[in-house]
Amino acid sequence: xxxVSQPGGRPGVIHDLGYRHYDGVxxxxxxxxxxxxxxxxxxxxxxxxxxxxxxxxxxxxxMSVLPALIVxxxxxxxxxxxxxxxxxxxxxxxxxxxxLFAAAQAPVLFSRDLRHRSIVLYLARPLAAPxxxxxxxxxxxxxxxxxxxxxxxxxxxxxxxxxxDKSDQTTSLLKAVVLQVLLAMLIAGITGLISSVSLRRGFAxxxxxxxxxxxxxVITAVQAISADQDADAASTTVGLLSPWSLYSGLAxxxxxxxxTFVPVDGAWPLAYALVAVLLVATCLLGLVARFRKVGxx
Amino acid sequence: MAGVTGEQHGPGPVxxxxxxxxxxxxxxxxxxxxxxxGSGVTGLVGANGAGKSxxxxxxxxxxxxxxxxxxxxxxxIEHAGQEIRRVVGYMPEHDCLPPDVSASDFTVHMARMSGxxxxxxxxxxxxxxxxxxxxEERYRPMGGYSTGMKQRAKLAxxxxxxxxxxxxxxxxNGLDPAARNDxxxxxxxxxxxxxxxxxxxxxxxxELEQVSDHVIVLDGGHxxxxxxxxxxxxxxxxxxxxxxxxxxxxxxxxxxxARLGLTxxxxxxxxxxxxxxxxxxxxxxAHDLIRDVAxxxxxxxxxxxxxxxxxxxxxxxxxxxx
Numbered sequence: 004x005x006x007v008s009q010p011g012g013r014p015g016v017i018h019d020l021g022y023r024h025y026d027g028v029x030x031x032x033x034x035x036x037x038x039x040x041x042x043x044x045x046x047x048x049x050x051x052x053x054x055x056x057x058x059x060x061x062x063x064x065x066m067s068v069l070p071a072l073i074v075x076x077x078x079x080x081x082x083x084x085x086x087x088x089x090x091x092x093x094x095x096x097x098x099x100x101x102x103l104f105a106a107a108q109a110p111v112l113f114s115r116d117l118r119h120r121s122i123v124l125y126l127a128r129p130l131a132a133p134x135x136x137x138x139x140x141x142x143x144x145x146x147x148x149x150x151x152x153x154x155x156x157x158x159x160x161x162x163x164x165x166x167x168d169k170s171d172q173t174t175s176l177l178k179a180v181v182l183q184v185l186l187a188m189l190i191a192g193i194t195g196l197i198s199s200v201s202l203r204r205g206f207a208x209x210x211x212x213x214x215x216x217x218x219x220x221v222i223t224a225v226q227a228i229s230a231d232q233d234a235d236a237a238s239t240t241v242g243l244l245s246p247w248s249l250y251s252g253l254a255x256x257x258x259x260x261x262x263t264f265v266p267v268d269g270a271w272p273l274a275y276a277l278v279a280v281l282l283v284a285t286c287l288l289g290l291v292a293r294f295r296k297v298g299x300x
Numbered sequence: 301m302a303g304v305t306g307e308q309h310g311p312g313p314v315x316x317x318x319x320x321x322x323x324x325x326x327x328x329x330x331x332x333x334x335x336x337x338g339s340g341v342t343g344l345v346g347a348n349g350a351g352k353s354x355x356x357x358x359x360x361x362x363x364x365x366x367x368x369x370x371x372x373x374x375x376x377i378e379h380a381g382q383e384i385r386r387v388v389g390y391m392p393e394h395d396c397l398p399p400d401v402s403a404s405d406f407t408v409h410m411a412r413m414s415g416x417x418x419x420x421x422x423x424x425x426x427x428x429x430x431x432x433x434x435x436e437e438r439y440r441p442m443g444g445y446s447t448g449m450k451q452r453a454k455l456a457x458x459x460x461x462x463x464x465x466x467x468x469x470x471x472x473n474g475l476d477p478a479a480r481n482d483x484x485x486x487x488x489x490x491x492x493x494x495x496x497x498x499x500x501x502x503x504x505x506x507e508l509e510q511v512s513d514h515v516i517v518l519d520g521g522h523x524x525x526x527x528x529x530x531x532x533x534x535x536x537x538x539x540x541x542x543x544x545x546x547x548x549x550x551x552x553x554x555x556x557x558a559r560l561g562l563t564x565x566x567x568x569x570x571x572x573x574x575x576x577x578x579x580x581x582x583x584x585x586a587h588d589l590i591r592d593v594a595x596x597x598x599x600x601x602x603x604x605x606x607x608x609x610x611x612x613x614x615x616x617x618x619x620x621x622x
Contacts, residue, residue: 022493
């Protein structure tokens with residue numbers, strides 16, 4: 004403990020400045036929320052955390068970028084007239100990596116504060132529980148979206164280098180980006196909610212893997228079987244049940260380069276979009292309720 | 301960006317509650333609590349479950365009261381929770397530190413979450429960590445900290461943004477006697493030297509007796525008593541006398557004083573003298589008498605002091621509720 008000058012005693016030593024009050028600027032809620040967002044985004048990639056925690060996100064990112072690099076190399080060197088894989092479909096093809104990234108990193112943003120109870124320290128500060136939950140979700144959404152968009156942008160750069168038609172490629176890219184944003188919102192909501200409920204990191208990761216990878220596998224199988232049995236409506240209906248089938252269904256309907264077992268058309272695209280939005284909203288409400296409850300304990 | 305500069309709270313009560321009530325179903329955590337807290341250090345005493353933590357959480361806006369009103373630093377808790385949380389610090393009772401972060405990084409982050417800019421937060425964090433007494437260990441992950449170090453880190457984050465009021469919930473919990481004394485000294489310094497109003501809870505009355513200017517006693521969610529610490533420790537009019545020697549000397553003195561009309565009883569190595577009868581009650585008369593008797597008997601006076609009440613007596617009195 005520092006030396007303090009005693010009343011009537013000798014004055015404090017020279018390095019002791021005593022307690023100094025802070026009378027500088029105190030930022031508003033928006034700035035605090037932005038700081039929390041940036042910190043969360045950095046933490047999702049292990050930045051500002053231990054060296055060990057950077058391994059997983061960057062390993063997965065490297066694995067998802069590698070095929071894109073190969074495709075770019077092939078297209079540029081051989082002068083193909085089109086990309087062998089559409090932008091939106093590339094994300095679909097690498098869905099295992101995207102799901103693993105979200106499952107592994109969601110607990111960083113959603114379990115830690117709750118498990119170690121530091122959430123109470125946050126909620127004793129200006130940001131309210133709903134804002135805190137939303138900002139956390141936004142951090143993960145942007146982290147997941149960046150994970151998908153880096154290889155996508157790489158493909159686009161390759162297409163430009165190979166001299167493919169700029170307007171075609173740009174339209175296709177923008178469609179993919181919109182779909183990816185929606186997908187990122189869904190995945191961040193689902194993995195975030197699971198991580199905020201199951202506070203042990205292991206359970207959270209397993210839960211998210213079940214929800215994103217296993218469930219999607221089951222749904223794809225059911226879709227394939229029902230399409231094979233000519234039960235087209237059943238095949239499309241089942242597609243409402245997982246974020247990945249929602250993504251590919253919407254991409255198919257929007258002509259963004261993903262083939263589904265049965266074309267998603269008619270009123271189905273609207274249903275898909277509606278379910279996606281409802282799912283995001285439900286996850287957000289669940290997150291807010293969860294943070295509020297833990298914070299008041 | 302809504303920038304707000306720090307303003308110091310003027311005189312007047314720091315916390316005011318009126319009929320504050322919190323019921324969890326059939327459990328009555330707080331019942332009709334009306335109390336005022338001023339600047340300096342205020343102790344909030346009560347057994348476990350007396351409603352201390354509930355009161356703090358309501359004042360922070362983390363819990364909604366079932367009934368009643370309260371204001372903190374002039375802000376109403378119902379409408380201005382955010383303004384309150386901007387200028388108040390909170391050190392919870394339970395563990396709340398992530399184990400894989402250093403106290404230094406954590407305190408900086410928490411200061412930023414209170415609205416300080418990056419460089420101001422770093423400067424403040426370094427300052428408060430020094431004040432709470434975390435030296436080189438501030439750069440190590442907090443998972444490896446002792447209980448004493450964890451309590452200091454928790455206190456540092458509560459002070460990081462230079463609040464006008466801090467809620468310290470059981471800051472001495474789990475500390476050994478030496479660390480407990482350090483923490484209590486620190487609490488006292490926060491209230492006096494730092495000029496930050498403190499509401500500190502404890503279930504140990506003796507602790508708060510040492511550091512508080514004012515004590516509020518809660519019992520089962522009810523206000524038992526609220527007054528200045530000095531009033532609790534009022535002099536009873538009794539005296540305590542100790543002389544050099546063993547019990548033999550003590551008894552010789554006691555018997556001699558009893559013959560002169562004072563009611564004496566042994567208490568440990570001392571003689572406790574009840575409030576003197578009217579003819580000896582004048583200022584200093586009893587003291588002179590004791591001095592003279594000790595001199596006559598050839599006994600060495602070691603101690604002659606007023607017998608003061610302790611906070612415990614408030615409870616022993618049977619606790620007539622206010």
